[in-house]
Amino acid sequence: MEIITITGNVKYAITLDPSVWIFDDRKFELDRFFSKEAEQEQEYLDIDRERIIREGAVSPPTLKSEKKYEREKLLDGTFAIKLEPFLHNAEVSETAAFCIFKTEAGDFSVPIGEAGGILLCFSKNGKPLTEDGPVHVYFADGSNRTNPIKNVKEIHVQ
Numbered sequence: 679m680e681i682i683t684i685t686g687n688v689k690y691a692i693t694l695d696p697s698v699w700i701f702d703d704r705k706f707e708l709d710r711f712f713s714k715e716a717e718q719e720q721e722y723l724d725i726d727r728e729r730i731i732r733e734g735a736v737s738p739p740t741l742k743s744e745k746k747y748e749r750e751k752l753l754d755g756t757f758a759i760k761l762e763p764f765l766h767n768a769e770v771s772e773t774a775a776f777c778i779f780k781t782e783a784g785d786f787s788v789p790i791g792e793a794g795g796i797l798l799c800f801s802k803n804g805k806p807l808t809e810d811g812p813v814h815v816y817f818a819d820g821s822n823r824t825n826p827i828k829n830v831k832e833i834h835v836q
Contacts, residue, residue, distance in 0.1 A: 761796040
């Protein structure tokens, strides 16, 4: 079990356990987050599905099949969660300027104003990130999508 701590210029130093985030309602599929086309396609499918159901052409899926679909998605999905709620819980000081991700390869610094939008990927293809994890850090704009920050051991607010 690998954990990450948030320390430094915060009111409460907290410990994060990414292995339990799979049960967190705030998680989302990372690939869908970065895919604007998939988002537009899903929006179209949702509208079309609502129209078909409203017109009575098909009945809505049963709860049992929806649960099965969600379970399958958990087994092969790549999931992430935003850093913002954890920084909020740690109560970052008003004087904080940077969020530093401490890794085996060195430290990576992000301005505190941008840190809340950081994405913490904790599961790839349904598996926890055991080799180079426990999380991979992605910027919300996708600029490091092919080369995320890996082997994060601590998040230090300065």
